[in-house]
Amino acid sequence: MEKEYKTITKIAGPLVFVSKTEPIGYGDLVKIIMPEGETKTGQVLDTSEDIVVVQVFEGTSGLDRDARVKFLGENIKLPVSEDMLGRILDGAGKPIDNGPAIIPEDKLDITGAAINPTSRASPEDFIQTGISTIDLMNTLVRGQKLPIFSGSGLPHNEIALQIARQAKVTGKESSFVVIFAAMGITNEEAQRFVMDFEQTGALKRSLVFLNLADDPAVERLITPRMALTAAEYFAFQKDMHVLVIMTDITNYCESLREIGSAREEIPGRRGYPGYMYTDLATIYERAGIVKGKKGSITQLPILTMIGDDITHPIPDLTGYITEGQIVLSRELHRKNTYPPIDVLPSLSRLMNLGIGAGKTREDHKQVSDQLYANYAEGRDLRGLAAIVGEESLSERDKRLLKFAAEFERRFVRQARNENRTIEGTLKTAWELLSAIPEAELIRISPEIKKKYRP
């Protein structure tokens, strides 16, 4: 029987300060029982002989100094079981779908441990998402963490859902288990996700964690860790391939800032805590493949860039940890292009591991490089054409200008349920490139040109 303390001395924001305790472990789980019997959970953030600081996940509203505090002497744990698939849980891991209780097979510490770098296996399996701009130009591979950098009002959720629906590893029939972690998204958005999962029958192979906009902000700090703990369980204990979709990382970081300022820490850039990089790393780095294990974890975090600013600390630090990024463009969205993926700032760092002969096709890299080069130049020329008029451009420039437009119309744009094969995508790419004289295709070797140029 754990001791209960009635020694709360201070309540500030999401933090509760408790004094005169016995030695309490750092990071321990805490239960706070209010006089009416309602309980809240929290975690020890700071412990000393004089005072213990607890962050309360449900927020401190309604708490007073009469509440009793109980320290459970262990870290936060997630009960796991294979029966979790098909279930909907709240942000703290409790079922909210009126289904039966989940009988845990094990209880896992949600902090997770770092994978020993020598134990990691290199990701190398090409995931076909059916979206040309990703498959050909920013290839996703199994075990990668590839975030979607979006802005408010852009269709990032649709893209994530489309990927979740269509993602498969060609040549291997095993499909993905999808773990969805919602952090501070609206009820409406959440419903669309769940409905889509139900309609496509994907829910059977999914696990949903929902922390909605009106749920406690501090709870958001554990939601992704819950989701990733479940992911590790399915991937490394049950040999499954797991795709983790987390939305919206921006809300997570806001919560982190809230806690930081409640603790009166010295803030870093834009008020975010100085340890945000390390903190985000403990989330994003829980992706990958472990040698000798059959499963894998692929992450698709979504973050909305505040003011569409890619240099804002959240996308900036994320980009330094993740293996590339898919960037959505408001301009393309305005031009009614779906998916509005801007390939130029987008990048997949692991692309080269998953493409080429035997994986996709031998011409994949060269075609992609050529498309990048031509599209980048074509886009640059738009500015010039606007000043001097298209007529005064050279023939070569006119061709590139036209190429950029066609590229957006035929290659970038596709329907929301259009599932393109990599062969189909490559075919379109070659058709676009056929408008360019052979000598100008300098990224493509003569042999490849001979073999594939229509």
Add this chain to the structure above:
Amino acid sequence: MAKGTLHRITGPVVIAKGLNAKMYEVVKVGNQTLMGEVIQINGDKTTIQVYEDTSGLKPGEPVETTGLPLSVELGPGLLNSVYDGIQRPLAELRKQEGDFISRGMTAPALDRKRKWEFKTTAKKGDDAKPGTIIGTVREYDTEHAITIPPNTKPGKITELKEGTYTVTDTVCKLDNGHEISLMHRWPVRKARDTQKKLLPNIPLITGQRVFDALFPIAKGGVAAIPGPFGSGKTVSQSQLAKWADANVIVYVGCGERGNEMTEVLEEFPKLVDPRTEQPLMNRTVLVANTSNMPVAAREASIYTGITISEYYRDMGYSVALMADSTSRWAEAMREISSRLQEMPGEEGYPSYLSTRLADFYERAGRTITLSGKEGSISVIGAVSPPGGDFSEPVTQNTLRVVKNFWALDAKLAQRRHFPSINWLTSYSLYLDTLEPWFKENVAEDWRESVNRMMSILQEEDRLLEIVQLIGSDALPDKERITLRIARMIREFLLQQNAFHPIDTYSEPKKTHMTMKTILKYADLAYASLEAGMRAQKILEIKAKDRIGEAKFEKNYEALLKAIEKEMEREFKA
């Protein structure tokens, strides 16, 4: 050893009470004896940064001093190893504890059971002082010199035994009582002693055309690669690690991605060193402290890396240290500093940031070692400026000490121009000091060719601004030709494909010949224009477009010569 108790725990920084410790002394924290280091002493309270996750630590648990500063083990067995930031052998930990790093794990950095064949080079009765080489051990293809450690009192050798030994066996005794084994320890925060520093006037050949030709680095030089994410920083660094003509490579993955480390770990053993035909890993030491590993160990990883580099330098080798990324290191300092509630400097970084950066880079250089040999450490530090903003403190403080600046450009990367080094903003302050070497070893007109490349590229930049306004057709003929030549330089010289088996390495001679062939076209083009040839004709010369093929050609000499001939023929016709 002195004992105290834990008083307060807030993340990776803890405070102990009643502990009688020295600054930067290593302590064992809590019941699990986690490793930590003293970073502040305030009356009865000692602040400790802990190298492992502190979850579950309670006030009242014991803290014990070890009497030693944070040190690394130096001796045979370092090469081909993978360590974390505090030199724990990761492969060994995996064997013991499995795929995830749990807490309180320890294993000696150097294998205690492995035996090494020790050959003596000194003899009984010889004078021995710090730096004296007493014998050698063969570590893969590297002759690993065993020296009298720098902190030993001079004396005479009374006993010296040849044979097979483990790293801890005594192989040599001195008349003052010192016993020497194959390994010794050295505190990481202290630079190892040398006799004197030399001027860096020999280039570190990287095989990357843009570096060797336009922005060369010297052996013993320091370079910074800043780059916003996605600008090809990691590829550039691993290309340098693979191809630079250093004897030993130390690669520090400081706060970087796990999967990227895996790529290095999987790729290096497969890579064959073009000079020795041995796996590259056999002359490499990797220090991998990924972003999700404890932040205090990340702070230490840079020091661990440079100390190991100094050890091999002391044997007379040229060492290349790649630190990826020093920004993550600075951030680790900031994180710990803010937990100490120190008054922050610019952007929350501690005010000692610039001193620490300068101290670190000063440990590079070309030196006469204690043993009288010449060795060097070249440091190539990656910087990751937030938002690509070079005015931030880490980049700025780094620029104050480094001599090379290789500015990666995200725009170039987007156009798939690799290595995406911006030729206008990058610089090398070694061009003059290295000129004599290139003159003597590659070609008399090396510097002249380089200068012409640079001036054409600068001219291009100026012309492109005009083109932006009036279009390229409105330019005079000569300028149009210049633009074409600049494009050739960019495509045929600067761009290099890291993934192509031949193009991945370009020896200085090849780089020089490529420059010469491009200049040949330039000379012919300008001369023909003077002589009245139509510009359009000059631009349509076919052979010049084939210069790029030499990149992928083993027998580039013959090809480039043929192209030159063909160009001459076309111009004549």
